[in-house]
Amino acid sequence: MDIIFLGTNGWYDTCTGNTVCALVKTKRFDIVLDAGNGLAKLDRYCDGSKPVYLFLSHFHLDHIIGLHTLLKFRFREGLTICAGTGARSVLHTFVNNPFTMPLARLPYRVKIIELPAEASKLPFKVESRPLKHSDPVLGLRLRIDGKTLVYCTDTGYCLNALKLATRADLLVTECSHLPGESNPGWPHFNPETAAGLAVKAGAGRLVLTHFSADRYPDMRRRAMALRVARKIFTRTTAAKDGLRIKL
Numbered sequence: 001m002d003i004i005f006l007g008t009n010g011w012y013d014t015c016t017g018n019t020v021c022a023l024v025k026t027k028r029f030d031i032v033l034d035a036g037n038g039l040a041k042l043d044r045y046c047d048g049s050k051p052v053y054l055f056l057s058h059f060h061l062d063h064i065i066g067l068h069t070l071l072k073f074r075f076r077e078g079l080t081i082c083a084g085t086g087a088r089s090v091l092h093t094f095v096n097n098p099f100t101m102p103l104a105r106l107p108y109r110v111k112i113i114e115l116p117a118e119a120s121k122l123p124f125k126v127e128s129r130p131l132k133h134s135d136p137v138l139g140l141r142l143r144i145d146g147k148t149l150v151y152c153t154d155t156g157y158c159l160n161a162l163k164l165a166t167r168a169d170l171l172v173t174e175c176s177h178l179p180g181e182s183n184p185g186w187p188h189f190n191p192e193t194a195a196g197l198a199v200k201a202g203a204g205r206l207v208l209t210h211f212s213a214d215r216y217p218d219m220r221r222r223a224m225a226l227r228v229a230r231k232i233f234t235r236t237t238a239a240k241d242g243l244r245i246k247l
Protein backbone atom coordinates (compact mmCIF):
# COMPACT_ATOMS: atom_id res chain seq x y z
CA MET A 1 0.00 0.00 0.00
CA ASP A 2 1.03 3.62 -0.54
CA ILE A 3 0.50 6.45 1.91
CA ILE A 4 0.66 9.92 0.39
CA PHE A 5 0.67 13.00 2.61
CA LEU A 6 -1.45 15.76 1.07
CA GLY A 7 -1.39 18.20 3.98
CA THR A 8 0.96 18.15 6.97
CA ASN A 9 0.28 21.40 8.87
CA GLY A 10 -1.73 21.73 12.03
CA TRP A 11 -4.02 24.75 12.53
CA TYR A 12 -3.59 26.69 9.25
CA ASP A 13 -1.86 26.65 5.86
CA THR A 14 1.57 28.23 5.44
CA CYS A 15 4.40 27.94 2.91
CA THR A 16 5.32 24.64 4.62
CA GLY A 17 2.06 23.04 3.53
CA ASN A 18 -1.69 22.61 3.80
CA THR A 19 -3.63 21.49 6.84
CA VAL A 20 -3.75 17.75 7.50
CA CYS A 21 -4.83 15.11 5.07
CA ALA A 22 -3.29 11.78 4.01
CA LEU A 23 -4.30 9.26 1.37
CA VAL A 24 -3.83 5.52 1.91
CA LYS A 25 -4.01 3.66 -1.39
CA THR A 26 -4.92 0.01 -0.83
CA LYS A 27 -5.81 -2.78 -3.25
CA ARG A 28 -9.56 -2.22 -3.14
CA PHE A 29 -10.11 1.13 -1.45
CA ASP A 30 -8.78 4.66 -1.31
CA ILE A 31 -8.72 5.69 2.35
CA VAL A 32 -8.31 9.32 3.40
CA LEU A 33 -7.27 10.41 6.88
CA ASP A 34 -8.69 13.83 7.77
CA ALA A 35 -9.88 16.57 5.45
CA GLY A 36 -7.77 19.67 5.97
CA ASN A 37 -6.98 21.82 2.96
CA GLY A 38 -4.68 19.07 1.65
CA LEU A 39 -7.86 17.29 0.54
CA ALA A 40 -8.07 19.54 -2.53
CA LYS A 41 -5.03 17.65 -3.94
CA LEU A 42 -6.72 14.24 -3.68
CA ASP A 43 -7.55 14.02 -7.38
CA ARG A 44 -3.82 14.06 -8.23
CA TYR A 45 -3.56 10.57 -6.76
CA CYS A 46 -7.10 9.15 -6.68
CA ASP A 47 -9.21 8.79 -9.84
CA GLY A 48 -12.45 7.81 -8.10
CA SER A 49 -12.46 4.27 -9.56
CA LYS A 50 -12.34 2.68 -6.08
CA PRO A 51 -14.69 3.29 -3.14
CA VAL A 52 -13.35 6.17 -1.04
CA TYR A 53 -13.44 6.09 2.77
CA LEU A 54 -12.74 9.38 4.53
CA PHE A 55 -11.98 9.22 8.26
CA LEU A 56 -12.28 12.39 10.33
CA SER A 57 -10.42 12.27 13.65
CA HIS A 58 -12.56 15.16 14.96
CA PHE A 59 -14.28 18.32 13.81
CA HIS A 60 -11.71 21.04 14.43
CA LEU A 61 -11.52 23.15 11.31
CA ASP A 62 -7.96 22.16 10.35
CA HIS A 63 -9.32 18.60 9.95
CA ILE A 64 -12.53 19.38 8.03
CA ILE A 65 -12.01 22.69 6.22
CA GLY A 66 -11.19 20.84 2.96
CA LEU A 67 -14.69 19.30 2.85
CA HIS A 68 -15.89 22.24 0.78
CA THR A 69 -13.74 20.90 -2.09
CA LEU A 70 -15.66 17.59 -2.25
CA LEU A 71 -17.59 19.03 -5.16
CA LYS A 72 -14.55 18.81 -7.48
CA PHE A 73 -14.24 15.02 -7.17
CA ARG A 74 -15.95 12.24 -9.11
CA PHE A 75 -16.05 9.27 -6.79
CA ARG A 76 -17.82 6.79 -9.07
CA GLU A 77 -17.86 4.12 -6.36
CA GLY A 78 -19.12 6.55 -3.73
CA LEU A 79 -17.76 8.21 -0.61
CA THR A 80 -18.18 7.00 2.97
CA ILE A 81 -17.33 9.53 5.68
CA CYS A 82 -16.46 7.95 9.04
CA ALA A 83 -16.26 10.03 12.21
CA GLY A 84 -17.20 9.99 15.87
CA THR A 85 -20.60 9.98 17.54
CA GLY A 86 -22.73 12.87 16.29
CA ALA A 87 -21.02 12.95 12.89
CA ARG A 88 -24.29 12.96 10.94
CA SER A 89 -25.52 16.08 12.68
CA VAL A 90 -22.18 17.91 12.43
CA LEU A 91 -21.61 17.05 8.77
CA HIS A 92 -25.15 17.91 7.70
CA THR A 93 -24.64 21.30 9.35
CA PHE A 94 -21.13 22.08 8.09
CA VAL A 95 -21.34 20.60 4.60
CA ASN A 96 -24.51 22.44 3.75
CA ASN A 97 -25.93 25.85 2.90
CA PRO A 98 -24.95 28.59 3.61
CA PHE A 99 -21.37 27.29 3.89
CA THR A 100 -21.01 25.05 0.84
CA MET A 101 -22.79 22.58 -1.44
CA PRO A 102 -24.94 20.19 0.65
CA LEU A 103 -23.71 16.59 0.87
CA ALA A 104 -26.92 15.40 -0.78
CA ARG A 105 -26.18 17.45 -3.92
CA LEU A 106 -22.66 16.16 -4.53
CA PRO A 107 -22.29 14.31 -7.84
CA TYR A 108 -21.80 10.92 -6.16
CA ARG A 109 -23.27 8.83 -3.36
CA VAL A 110 -22.24 9.82 0.19
CA LYS A 111 -22.75 7.67 3.28
CA ILE A 112 -21.89 8.55 6.88
CA ILE A 113 -20.71 6.02 9.44
CA GLU A 114 -20.45 6.94 13.13
CA LEU A 115 -17.60 5.39 15.08
CA PRO A 116 -17.28 3.28 17.06
CA ALA A 117 -20.95 2.15 16.95
CA GLU A 118 -21.10 1.42 13.22
CA ALA A 119 -17.53 0.24 12.58
CA SER A 120 -18.80 -3.24 11.71
CA LYS A 121 -20.40 -1.79 8.54
CA LEU A 122 -16.92 -1.13 7.12
CA PRO A 123 -15.38 -3.65 4.68
CA PHE A 124 -12.06 -3.63 6.59
CA LYS A 125 -11.12 -3.68 10.26
CA VAL A 126 -11.04 -0.34 12.08
CA GLU A 127 -10.56 0.18 15.78
CA SER A 128 -11.13 3.66 17.19
CA ARG A 129 -10.40 5.01 20.66
CA PRO A 130 -10.89 8.44 22.21
CA LEU A 131 -7.68 10.41 22.72
CA LYS A 132 -6.86 13.43 24.91
CA HIS A 133 -7.85 16.79 23.37
CA SER A 134 -9.96 19.89 24.03
CA ASP A 135 -12.86 18.33 22.08
CA PRO A 136 -13.61 14.64 21.44
CA VAL A 137 -11.08 13.10 19.05
CA LEU A 138 -10.62 9.53 17.81
CA GLY A 139 -7.36 7.69 17.24
CA LEU A 140 -7.62 5.04 14.53
CA ARG A 141 -6.10 1.63 13.92
CA LEU A 142 -6.72 0.20 10.45
CA ARG A 143 -5.96 -3.37 9.47
CA ILE A 144 -5.89 -3.75 5.69
CA ASP A 145 -3.91 -5.68 3.03
CA GLY A 146 -2.08 -7.50 5.84
CA LYS A 147 -0.75 -4.27 7.39
CA THR A 148 -1.62 -2.24 10.47
CA LEU A 149 -1.69 1.52 10.18
CA VAL A 150 -2.34 3.75 13.18
CA TYR A 151 -3.24 7.43 13.10
CA CYS A 152 -3.14 9.48 16.31
CA THR A 153 -3.49 13.23 16.01
CA ASP A 154 -4.51 16.10 18.24
CA THR A 155 -3.73 14.41 21.51
CA GLY A 156 -1.45 14.40 24.48
CA TYR A 157 0.19 11.16 25.52
CA CYS A 158 -2.45 8.70 26.77
CA LEU A 159 -2.97 4.99 27.27
CA ASN A 160 -5.40 4.74 24.35
CA ALA A 161 -2.72 6.03 21.97
CA LEU A 162 -0.41 3.29 23.23
CA LYS A 163 -3.10 0.61 22.91
CA LEU A 164 -3.82 1.66 19.33
CA ALA A 165 -0.15 1.92 18.34
CA THR A 166 0.94 -1.46 19.70
CA ARG A 167 2.99 -3.30 17.05
CA ALA A 168 1.66 -1.06 14.24
CA ASP A 169 3.55 -1.44 10.97
CA LEU A 170 3.18 2.31 10.48
CA LEU A 171 2.38 4.82 13.20
CA VAL A 172 1.40 8.31 12.05
CA THR A 173 1.25 10.88 14.83
CA GLU A 174 0.97 14.57 15.23
CA CYS A 175 3.92 16.76 16.22
CA SER A 176 2.35 20.04 17.29
CA HIS A 177 4.85 20.97 19.98
CA LEU A 178 8.52 21.83 19.55
CA PRO A 179 11.20 19.60 21.09
CA GLY A 180 11.13 19.95 24.86
CA GLU A 181 7.84 21.83 24.84
CA SER A 182 4.86 20.71 26.86
CA ASN A 183 1.73 22.42 28.04
CA PRO A 184 -0.75 20.49 30.19
CA GLY A 185 -3.45 23.00 29.24
CA TRP A 186 -2.95 22.27 25.55
CA PRO A 187 -2.06 18.55 25.34
CA HIS A 188 -0.15 17.68 22.18
CA PHE A 189 2.89 15.60 21.17
CA ASN A 190 6.39 16.94 20.84
CA PRO A 191 8.87 14.83 18.81
CA GLU A 192 10.10 13.06 21.93
CA THR A 193 6.55 12.01 22.90
CA ALA A 194 5.89 10.64 19.43
CA ALA A 195 9.17 8.74 19.24
CA GLY A 196 8.77 7.45 22.80
CA LEU A 197 5.32 6.13 21.90
CA ALA A 198 6.75 4.35 18.83
CA VAL A 199 9.41 2.68 21.00
CA LYS A 200 6.99 1.65 23.73
CA ALA A 201 4.43 0.37 21.21
CA GLY A 202 7.00 -1.61 19.23
CA ALA A 203 5.93 0.16 16.03
CA GLY A 204 7.70 -0.60 12.75
CA ARG A 205 7.89 2.94 11.50
CA LEU A 206 6.88 6.43 12.63
CA VAL A 207 5.81 9.40 10.52
CA LEU A 208 5.36 12.82 12.14
CA THR A 209 2.72 15.12 10.68
CA HIS A 210 0.35 17.92 11.87
CA PHE A 211 3.23 20.30 12.60
CA SER A 212 1.60 23.31 14.23
CA ALA A 213 1.81 26.20 11.77
CA ASP A 214 2.93 28.79 14.31
CA ARG A 215 5.67 26.66 15.92
CA TYR A 216 6.96 25.19 12.64
CA PRO A 217 7.07 28.16 10.21
CA ASP A 218 9.74 26.55 8.00
CA MET A 219 11.21 23.15 7.10
CA ARG A 220 14.30 23.73 9.24
CA ARG A 221 12.15 23.40 12.34
CA ARG A 222 10.73 20.11 11.04
CA ALA A 223 14.26 18.84 10.38
CA MET A 224 15.19 19.76 13.93
CA ALA A 225 12.18 17.83 15.29
CA LEU A 226 13.19 14.86 13.13
CA ARG A 227 16.74 14.83 14.51
CA VAL A 228 15.40 14.83 18.07
CA ALA A 229 12.88 12.05 17.34
CA ARG A 230 15.47 9.86 15.55
CA LYS A 231 17.70 9.84 18.61
CA ILE A 232 14.85 8.00 20.35
CA PHE A 233 13.36 6.04 17.42
CA THR A 234 15.57 5.77 14.33
CA ARG A 235 12.87 4.71 11.87
CA THR A 236 11.17 8.13 11.99
CA THR A 237 10.24 10.34 9.03
CA ALA A 238 9.00 13.93 9.13
CA ALA A 239 6.14 14.27 6.66
CA LYS A 240 5.89 17.05 4.13
CA ASP A 241 3.19 17.63 1.54
CA GLY A 242 3.70 15.16 -1.31
CA LEU A 243 5.68 12.59 0.73
CA ARG A 244 4.91 9.04 -0.41
CA ILE A 245 5.60 6.02 1.79
CA LYS A 246 5.39 2.40 0.67
CA LEU A 247 4.27 -0.12 3.24
Ligand SMILES: [Zn+2]
Nearest residue numbers: 010011062154
Ligand atom coordinates in the same frame (compact mmCIF):
# COMPACT_ATOMS: atom_id res chain seq x y z
ZN1 LIG B 1 -5.47 19.83 14.47
Ligand SMILES: [Zn+2]
Nearest residue numbers: 058060133154
Ligand atom coordinates in the same frame (compact mmCIF):
# COMPACT_ATOMS: atom_id res chain seq x y z
ZN1 LIG C 1 -7.91 19.54 17.21
